[in-house]
Amino acid sequence: MRAFVKNLFGDGWNIAGVAAIVAIAAGLAGIGRADWAVFAMPVVGLGVVGWLAGR
Amino acid sequence: MDWPAVLPLFLTASVEWVEAFTIVLAVSLTIGWGASLGAAAAGLGTLAVLTVASGGALSLGLNLHVIRFVIGVFLLLFGVRWLAKAIARQAGLKALHDEDVEFRETRGRLSRGDWFAAWLIAYKGMLLEGLEVWLIVVAFSLQSQAWLFDGATAVIALLLVFVAGLAVRAPLRRVPENAIKFMVGAMIVSFGTFWTLEALAGDVWPAGDWSLLALEAFYLAGGQALVRVMRRGPRRVTA
Numbered sequence: 001m002r003a004f005v006k007n008l009f010g011d012g013w014n015i016a017g018v019a020a021i022v023a024i025a026a027g028l029a030g031i032g033r034a035d036w037a038v039f040a041m042p043v044v045g046l047g048v049v050g051w052l053a054g055r
Numbered sequence: 056m057d058w059p060a061v062l063p064l065f066l067t068a069s070v071e072w073v074e075a076f077t078i079v080l081a082v083s084l085t086i087g088w089g090a091s092l093g094a095a096a097a098g099l100g101t102l103a104v105l106t107v108a109s110g111g112a113l114s115l116g117l118n119l120h121v122i123r124f125v126i127g128v129f130l131l132l133f134g135v136r137w138l139a140k141a142i143a144r145q146a147g148l149k150a151l152h153d154e155d156v157e158f159r160e161t162r163g164r165l166s167r168g169d170w171f172a173a174w175l176i177a178y179k180g181m182l183l184e185g186l187e188v189w190l191i192v193v194a195f196s197l198q199s200q201a202w203l204f205d206g207a208t209a210v211i212a213l214l215l216v217f218v219a220g221l222a223v224r225a226p227l228r229r230v231p232e233n234a235i236k237f238m239v240g241a242m243i244v245s246f247g248t249f250w251t252l253e254a255l256a257g258d259v260w261p262a263g264d265w266s267l268l269a270l271e272a273f274y275l276a277g278g279q280a281l282v283r284v285m286r287r288g289p290r291r292v293t294a
Binding site: 003007008009010014015017018021022025026029034035037038041042045046048049050052053054 | 128129131132133135136138139140142143146148183186187190244248251252255256257259260261266270273274277278281284285288
């Protein structure tokens, strides 16, 4: 079961990183600045990728 | 037809099936080709049932925004992981996936000669490697409703890999797995970014669907830049 879950979602760091990306997008969309999210989300996404790759 | 999904789906499936084939090949040396391919077919059958069941369940009663959000987050979870791994491997921070090592390790686990344990290893190998294929097929098909087309794309990749593998009867070590994972990771993160924000905020992408190409270019170029930066840092290769 653990292998099943890990294969689907990755480890806790991966989930935390994606949660951060989604939180940024949801936060900006929530305050009516979805136009900023268009640029912020990929930048944060790449930052998370870099953080995970360097761990 | 679901043309935008073809390349990421085919490449994801190919990489996963190469890894599954290595396990099936190793098991075949203990219990024979018939039993080993039978276990692989059973794993594939489980994945097919999973695809039909999850597709049916997820399609019922959910509106398009919810489906897009769920798919977007799933694709982010998957794509971010693949892209990060591919970058770490290309930068030399993580050892490259080696089909020969995988083959030797699986042979080592089979040394006790237990027929059922060996069958289970082939079944589980096919099932676990195929889970990511299942995820991608379900994600793209929920969006496009092109279940048969997307499923067939994954099956064609499977047939190509297994026919090639059976022809050489050796691990398919020449497949450039890391380069494919890099490209697919960037594509999947792009789809995840696009659909997640669209689900949260509506049609906000400036160029509509064409924004996907800009996202892919951004993640590919950004990923390569990260590789260059990480190569300059201290080396600590992990498995």
